Amino acid sequence: MIGNVQKHELGFYEIKDKPTAEELQDYYANKHYQEASSSSYEFNYSKDELEYFRARDERYHSVAKKIRKTGEGSFLDVDCGEGFGLSYFKEQSYIVKDLDFSSSGVLSQNPDCLSELVTGDLFELLKIEIESKNTYDIIYLQNVLEHVIDPIDLLNDLYNILSLDGVIILTVPNDFSIIQKEAIRRKHIDKEFWISAPDHLSYFEKNSLVKICKTTEFNVCDLLGDFPIDWYLYHQGSNYIKNKSVGKNAHNARIELECLPTKQNMDDVLNLWHSLGGGVGMGRDLTRILTK
Numbered sequence: 001m002i003g004n005v006q007k008h009e010l011g012f013y014e015i016k017d018k019p020t021a022e023e024l025q026d027y028y029a030n031k032h033y034q035e036a037s038s039s040s041y042e043f044n045y046s047k048d049e050l051e052y053f054r055a056r057d058e059r060y061h062s063v064a065k066k067i068r069k070t071g072e073g074s075f076l077d078v079d080c081g082e083g084f085g086l087s088y089f090k091e092q093s094y095i096v097k098d099l100d101f102s103s104s105g106v107l108s109q110n111p112d113c114l115s116e117l118v119t120g121d122l123f124e125l126l127k128i129e130i131e132s133k134n135t136y137d138i139i140y141l142q143n144v145l146e147h148v149i150d151p152i153d154l155l156n157d158l159y160n161i162l163s164l165d166g167v168i169i170l171t172v173p174n175d176f177s178i179i180q181k182e183a184i185r186r187k188h189i190d191k192e193f194w195i196s197a198p199d200h201l202s203y204f205e206k207n208s209l210v211k212i213c214k215t216t217e218f219n220v221c222d223l224l225g226d227f228p229i230d231w232y233l234y235h236q237g238s239n240y241i242k243n244k245s246v247g248k249n250a251h252n253a254r255i256e257l258e259c260l261p262t263k264q265n266m267d268d269v270l271n272l273w274h275s276l277g278g279g280v281g282m283g284r285d286l287t288r289i290l291t292k
Helices: 021-037 047-068 084-091 104-109 111-116 122-131 151-160 178-185 206-214 229-234 244-263 266-279
Strands: 005-007 013-015 074-078 095-100 117-119 136-142 162-173 219-224 285-291
Touching: 047 084, 047 136, 047 162, 047 219, 047 244, 047 266, 047 285, 074 084, 074 122, 084 095, 084 111, 084 136, 095 104, 095 111, 095 122, 104 111, 111 117, 122 151, 136 151, 151 162, 151 206, 178 229, 206 219, 206 285, 219 266, 229 244, 244 266, 266 285
Parallel strands: 074 095, 074 136, 095 117, 136 162
Antiparallel strands: 005 013, 162 285, 219 285
């Protein structure tokens, strides 16, 4: 037991006292209402940040094309946030759709995608997709699995709407990672700063992410990392947890460094992120590629 989290039999950590489905629905309804009523989405991203979003989508699209042997089809983004992935795949001539609690992010950053957006409770919307026997060739699940009460149930729902040759691109924060645990042991940080209930109910690192995916019927393919910004915790001049004032600079450096490899051959880029994520379990986020 660490604070209010406990270790699941599959190796990931989860909040000990999880909210009910109704409580969680109310929480996100209020949260999205507050975001829509405030200016939380009303800002402009830098050129580097927009390049970062696009590089991420190009990377995932390249992986999907290698597996599916085609660069066309249908695309579903589950809780797309601001809609950058949705916009990218629409630009690539995919038939796109997004399920989200709120339209605020898409309205602010990618309003041209509003017609492809369906809002409401995610699980109810997924149930409608299953009952309608809809299937999709690429499904994005970007930083969503950690938010739900039962992550295995969500994966099983997505299995039912994935086409036979489809690909799920599943990204989660890399929490309780070897970098974070060693940073605590060496006293670079003094607490598990990544625990953030009720927003995050489950916490995955390399091994537990593999285990939870293998409990489903999916074929577990590649595992990719990204730039391990937690490396910055090991230097007092860049430790953004102990010194909040360096957080913006740490973020900007992370964006610039992650964009740097995009100028190289895509296979080399994928090998880099595979070595970090699938090899040594490093990266602020981990992305698991799943197929039927």
